Amino acid sequence: MKALPTPAWLASAPWLHEPSGLKVAACESQGENAVDLMAALYLATRHHDVALNLRCLDDQRNAQVATSLATALAGDGTEVVIGHFGAVTALAAASVYDRHPLLFLAPGCSDPRLCSRNGPGRHALRLFGNDDEQADCLLAGIAPGSSVSIYAQRGNYGYRLGKAIHQRLSVHAATASISFLRPGERLGNRLRGDSQCILIAGACEFAEYVASRLPLGHGQQVLFSDDCRLDSAARLKLPVPAAVAALACDLTQPGQAQFADLLERAASLTGRRPGPYFLPSYLACHALCMAIRGQPGASAQALRAHMLGQRIASPYGMLGFDPAGNLQGHRWVLNRVPTHKATAHAACAV
Incomplete structure (x- = not known):
C-alpha cells in the first residue's frame, strides 16, 4: 500500500x-x-x-x-x-x-x-x-426544443452522466449529439459551434480544455457538470451565458x-x-x-x-x-x- x-x-x-x-x-x-x-x-x-x-x-x-x-x-x-x-x-x-x-x-x-x-x-x-439527481438539474436548464451538443469525458463519471442525459434528451430537445473525449485529446473538427446548448460532463481540467476551444457565439449557453467549479468556469471568461451544476450550499443563513x-x-x-x-x-x-x-x-x-x-x-x-x-x-x-x-x-x- x-x-x-x-x-x-x-x-x-x-x-x-x-x-x-x-x-x-x-x-x-x-x-x-x-x-x-x-x-x-x-x-x-x-x-x-x-x-x-x-x-x-x-x-x-x-x-x-x-x-x-x-x-x-x-x-x-x-x-x-x-x-x-x-x-x-x-x-x-x-x-x-x-x-x-x-x-x-x-x-x-x-x-x-x-x-x-x-x-x-x-x-x-x-x-x-448522485448523478441521476444531477442529470435532472442539468436537463432543467435546457430549453425544450433546443439543439444540444454533449461532450463527455471517457474514463470518469462524465461518461455515464453524459450518456444518461443524451438518452433522456430524445424527448426533451430537437436534436442532441454526444462526443466521448479524453483530456488533451486532439479535437480536430469534433467541436460543433452551432448548437444552442453545449453541455460538458467531466473533470474540471476536461471542462476547461473543451470549453476554451469551443467556437461560441450569440444565442448559445454552456452547462457544466459539478466537477467544473464555479470559480474555474468564471476564469474561462466565456462570451455566452454559462452555469455549473452544484449542491445548493448557503453559508449566509x-x-x-x-x-x-x-x-x-x-x-x-x-x-x-x-x-x-x-x-x-x-x-x-x-x-x-x-x-x-x-x-x-x-x-x-x-x-x-x-x-x-x-x-x-x-x-x-x-x-x-x-x-x-x-x-x-x-x-x-x-x-x-x-x-x-x-x-x-x-x-x-x-
Missing part, C-alpha cells in the same frame, strides 16, 4: 496516531482533494476530542489499485475507510468492502450505482448527491457561521482555499465522530447503524440517510457563472 504524503500538521497530531484508537484509512489519489480530506479529519476529530489510528493511502485514481488497496485493508484490521472520491475507485473498493465488515464513507462519489439495490455499497454511506469559520481554519492549515470536497468530507468525519462518541467501542456496522439515524445540520440543509445509505436533505441547483470575477467560495461551489 502506497502512503500519501502527509502535511506536518497531520503527522504531528497525536490524537490521529493513537494505537488504541479506531483503525481508519483515508484513501484518495495524491493532490488537493486528499489534503482537504486530511484537513477534514484533523478538524473534526479535534473538535469532538476523538482519537483515531489513522493511515492515509493513495488509490491513484485507479480501479485496480483501489481493489488491491481495499483487499489489503480488509485483511489488516481496518474498520472504517473514508474517501475514494472517484467513481471508478469508489465502486471497485466498495465491492471489496461489501465482502467484509468495513464501514465505507464516500464523500465524493456521485455514481448512482453506489448504495443502490444492485450495486456495491452495502456497508457504505454516501455523503454527496443564521447558524452557518461555524462552517464559515471552519473553512477559514482549513485554509489556515492547507495554505489555500478548501476545494469542493472539503465540506462533504468534514460532514462525513463529523458524523463518524458523533457515532464514536455515542457508541464507544462499537463495531463498524453498529457505527453505521448509528449514523443512519443521525440528522446533520449543514450548509446543504438538514441531512440524513435513506436505509441504503444515500444522502437525503440536499438539492441540486444550477449556479450561473458571473461575467465578472467569481465571488462564490470554491468550498461551497460543489
Whole structure:
C-alpha cells in the first residue's frame, strides 16, 4: 500500500496516531482533494476530542489499485475507510468492502450505482448527491426544443452522466449529439459551434480544455457538470451565458457561521482555499465522530447503524440517510457563472 504524503500538521497530531484508537484509512489519489480530506479529519476529530489510528493511502485514481488497496485493508484490521472520491475507485473498493465488515464513507462519489439495490455499497454511506439527481438539474436548464451538443469525458463519471442525459434528451430537445473525449485529446473538427446548448460532463481540467476551444457565439449557453467549479468556469471568461451544476450550499443563513469559520481554519492549515470536497468530507468525519462518541467501542456496522439515524445540520440543509445509505436533505441547483470575477467560495461551489 502506497502512503500519501502527509502535511506536518497531520503527522504531528497525536490524537490521529493513537494505537488504541479506531483503525481508519483515508484513501484518495495524491493532490488537493486528499489534503482537504486530511484537513477534514484533523478538524473534526479535534473538535469532538476523538482519537483515531489513522493511515492515509493513495488509490491513484485507479480501479485496480483501489481493489488491491481495499483487499489489503480488509485483511489488516481496518474498520472504517473514508474517501475514494472517484467513481471508478469508489465502486471497485466498495465491492471489496461489501465482502467484509468495513464501514465505507464516500464523500465524493456521485455514481448512482453506489448504495443502490444492485450495486456495491452495502456497508457504505454516501455523503454527496448522485448523478441521476444531477442529470435532472442539468436537463432543467435546457430549453425544450433546443439543439444540444454533449461532450463527455471517457474514463470518469462524465461518461455515464453524459450518456444518461443524451438518452433522456430524445424527448426533451430537437436534436442532441454526444462526443466521448479524453483530456488533451486532439479535437480536430469534433467541436460543433452551432448548437444552442453545449453541455460538458467531466473533470474540471476536461471542462476547461473543451470549453476554451469551443467556437461560441450569440444565442448559445454552456452547462457544466459539478466537477467544473464555479470559480474555474468564471476564469474561462466565456462570451455566452454559462452555469455549473452544484449542491445548493448557503453559508449566509443564521447558524452557518461555524462552517464559515471552519473553512477559514482549513485554509489556515492547507495554505489555500478548501476545494469542493472539503465540506462533504468534514460532514462525513463529523458524523463518524458523533457515532464514536455515542457508541464507544462499537463495531463498524453498529457505527453505521448509528449514523443512519443521525440528522446533520449543514450548509446543504438538514441531512440524513435513506436505509441504503444515500444522502437525503440536499438539492441540486444550477449556479450561473458571473461575467465578472467569481465571488462564490470554491468550498461551497460543489
